[in-house]
Amino acid sequence: MQILARCPECDAGLPIGASEAPDRITCGRCRREIPLAWSPAVRSDGAVDACPVCDGPDFYTRKDFDPKIGLTVVVFGAAVSAGFYWFGRDLVAYGILAGAVLIDLIIYQMLKEVTVCYRCHTEFRGAYRRTAPAFDLHTADVLEQEYERRIGRR
Ligand SMILES: [Zn+2]
Numbered sequence: 001m002q003i004l005a006r007c008p009e010c011d012a013g014l015p016i017g018a019s020e021a022p023d024r025i026t027c028g029r030c031r032r033e034i035p036l037a038w039s040p041a042v043r044s045d046g047a048v049d050a051c052p053v054c055d056g057p058d059f060y061t062r063k064d065f066d067p068k069i070g071l072t073v074v075v076f077g078a079a080v081s082a083g084f085y086w087f088g089r090d091l092v093a094y095g096i097l098a099g100a101v102l103i104d105l106i107i108y109q110m111l112k113e114v115t116v117c118y119r120c121h122t123e124f125r126g127a128y129r130r131t132a133p134a135f136d137l138h139t140a141d142v143l144e145q146e147y148e149r150r151i152g153r154r
């Protein structure tokens, strides 16, 4: 599974491969060292049961929007298809455009859900089974405050 850790200092997103399971990472923006504790389930992409950054066991699942990837595919498809259109190959042009939209849909399906840590907002993506419930504002309020007190933000 792929993890996007949030730096407790500056909120930078730090991508980590869970199979490599490094002991610690250094934030590329503020140079803060972040120790990491990996549970066997997270390492093996089995489940998200404990957050490697903050140790918290509380997560929620949300739709994973990555408009950048989708847009790139459609823009690329539109550019290629415009080229064919220019040379009078309308059918090929429409075909490519439809293909790009289709690829976009497939990508959307693949990136369907992401698990997020309530406390430190670290994101988890992988083939593991999604067990976390949907986002709950009250839980988020309580756990975020607890975490921010712990890392000395409040
Ligand atoms: Zn940082």
Ligand SMILES: [Zn+2]
Binding pocket: 051, 052, 053, 054, 055, 056, 117, 118, 119, 120, 121, 122
């Ligand atoms: Zn966390």
